[in-house]
Every structure is written in C-alpha cells, then in structure tokens.
Amino acid sequence: MSKTHYIEDVYEVVRSIPKGRVSTYGAIADFLSLGSARMVGWALRNSSVMDGPIPAHRVVNREGYLSGRLHFTDPKYMQRALEREGVKVKEDTVVDFKKLFWHPAENML
C-alpha cells in the first residue's frame, strides 16, 4: 500500500461534490475512514500544486466557514468560485450551509 493512496481517494470524493453544493473535511474523512479530518486538508493542500480539476473550493469546515481560503493563490478565489456556482458567502461563511451540505454517501444513492 502506497502511503499516498488515500490522497487519490480524497480527490475522487472532492471531484464528486456537485456544483452548487459543499462538503466538509470531517464528512470526507469519515466517509474514507481516514481517522483524521486534518488529512483531508493536508491532501487538498498538496492538490494546489497540481491544481488540476479538483474543486477544492467546495470543501469547508464543519461550520461552513471557508477555513482553507488563505491557501489559494488569491485569498478571495474560494469565495468567488463558490458564488460563481450560486453558493452565497457571507463573512467567509457559506450561507445556508446546512442546506447546501453534501455528504459523500449521497453519491451511493
């Protein structure tokens, strides 16, 4: 087992977050049984390097706060990317987070 195998899993899950919805570090960590939500953030941090088709802006913390915003090239990118998808953001927090929250398990329905 490559130690970085789960990183691909994280990317896979993040890629499956529907446009206009958001998920959380914890939900993804739970779904993948990572044991630590921090690892999701860590994985996404490395994703900025490849910065590919991974919609990392759709991942927020458990309060809907854009805790990862400072890790994007432009600190305002995360908010703008979300708003571009119809997700409203106020005070660096997703408006109606509870309703827009998407759990990875929904993908299995």
Place this chain on the structure above:
DNA sequence: GACCTGACGCCCC
C-alpha cells in the same frame, strides 16, 4: 527523535 504546526472536530466546562 523530541517538539511544533496545521485547509479539523469532539468534549467539557
């Protein structure tokens, strides 16, 4: 190898 630092989150005041 000890110690610190996180894109986190739960528990306990």
Place this chain on the structure above:
DNA sequence: AGGGGCGCCAGGT
C-alpha cells in the same frame, strides 16, 4: 454559547 483542551496524522525543524 464561546473558549480551552485534546486526539488525530503527516510534515517540517
């Protein structure tokens, strides 16, 4: 209801 403590795991120093 806001804040501190702590477990978590990977990297950096």
